[in-house]
Amino acid sequence: MFSFKLGLKNLTRQKRRNVITIMVIAFAFFGYLFMDSVMGGMEEMSFSNIKNYDTGNIQVAYPEYWEDREKLPLENLIYLNQDIVDSIKNMDGILGVSPELRFKANLNNGIDETVVLGLGISPEQYNEVFATQNYIIEGSMFSPGESKAVIGVKLAELMDLKINDYITLLVRTKEDTFNTIDVEITGLLNTPNPMINNGVVFVPLDIAQQALNVDNGFSLLALKTASGDEDKIGKVLMDSFKDKDLELQAYSWRESAESIIALSTAKKGGIGTILLVVLLIGMIGIINNVILSALERTGEIGMMKALGMREWEIVFVFMVEATGIGILGGLAGCLIGFAGVGLMAKYGFGFNVMGIDISEYGIPILDKIYGTWNYPAFSFLFILSVTVALLSSIVPAYWAAHKDPVKAIYHR
Structure with missing residues (x-):
């Protein structure tokens, strides 16, 4: 002591x-x-x-597409009827399902040109999975079938674009031939994810499918799930695909965020x-x-x-x-x-x-x-x-x- x-x-x-x-x-x-x-x-x-602006919680795709996803190929696309998409959406823990068609494009404003990621989406389904629409600071989201587009403010500044301007997207079709998508800018967005703001052009899914000649195909399905349930739901999805003899695979958002x-x-x-x-x-x-x-x-x-x-x-x-x-x-x-x-x-x-x-x-x-x-x-x-x-x-x-x-x- x-x-x-x-x-x-x-x-x-x-x-x-x-x-x-x-x-x-x-x-x-x-x-x-x-x-x-x-x-x-x-x-x-x-x-x-x-998760909120790029991949969702889970992405569903064919393994062959997934391996080459960075190249944005138009092969090994998903061709599913709406019943199967709805059955996925109705699974416990799944809050939203959004088909996406991802493709390479050259954006041309009539003077300059830059390489962008084209993203064909169905607005209503896309909004069930992602929060992107909440960050449209000018204009509005397009509707299906409209020849319109939404781009990020940074991309708009780079290409000197504004609402109601017209742009041309030069793309290669599934047959590797050139085609163009002429659209009017209907909205500008500024999300917390700079990758979306700097180099993505959103267009209606049906317009993109028609221009790329892929019928009703899309690259992948983005799913929103209850927080923390990705692994459990992914296993349920894999079992469901196996029962339906589908070769699809469910990939966690972690596999898209390796970097x-x-x-x-x-x-x-x-x-x-x-x-x-x-x-x-x-x-x-x-x-x-x-x-x-x-x-x-x-x-x-x-x-x-x-x-x-x-x-x-x-x-x-x-x-x-x-x-x-x-x-x-x-x-x-x-x-x-x-x-x-x-x-x-x-x-x-x-x-x-x-x-x-x-x-x-x-x-x-x-x-x-x-x-x-x-x-x-x-x-x-x-x-x-x-x-x-x-x-x-x-x-x-x-x-x-x-x-x-x-x-x-x-x-x-």
Whole structure:
């Protein structure tokens, strides 16, 4: 008990150095918590944007098409009657089904030309799966059979287009012959997913099918499911296709977001590196503090040993002092981190303030990035700070306690 009280009392000695050590640990922890929140927010928003504006929760396609989907082929398309589509929609957990015909196109405004992704959709079904229509900032969505199109504002700015302008889409048909789709721009959209804003042209599904000469074929079915049920519903779909002798496969949105998931994996590695740096900072700070305290109290250590204190009791004094610094540093770090993460979660941060377009790095986010709460990280860091402080103090504390009492007393 005496060693414990003495260790606590020693915390009030050399206040300036102890406060500096505590604040170094606190801001190191704050940096980790803040970066973890930002990275978590980026991951969450990226996945949400992919599901809500690009892939849906599940995509249904033929395996042959899926393997070449990046090339946007017009082979291995799906030809299903409406009854089968309706039967899929009526399955438990499926909230919407949208057929999509994806194709390459060159957009021509009469002067300039650029490569775009053409997307033939049925507006009513598309809106059951995706939230894109909510972000039409000018004009409106077209109806089936209309020779009209909706494009992103960034694409419109690039090609100097506005509502009611006419554009021509130069496409290759299924027979690899050239054809054109002449449409009027009826709507401009600005979604949180920059990939949609920059290079996609939405046209009615029937217009695209006619121009590409694919009859009633489409590339894939995009499905919206109840949150978190993708794997379960995917298995049910696969069993249903097998029962109907269909060679279709159900693919999770994760399989369309491999690059984003790879970025997420890299993020976890980066967070791990930051944590390692935080640990090193904490260890160095504690070790430095214990060694300096031991050097300053060499005479006191010799006197305590001469009066009968055992080495382990002296070691315990330094361990209590170091652990106290770890506890205070951990608490301060968690409090500062709580404030920083709270502000980030509530107000977010826009990289456009610094003139940075993060979509250029493959991250499908346009709006502000908002932080996420990772409460286990707070508990983990606090426990880690106490543990690291305790373990880091053992070796230097033993070095201090192992001094010869006579030499320590007469230390100059």
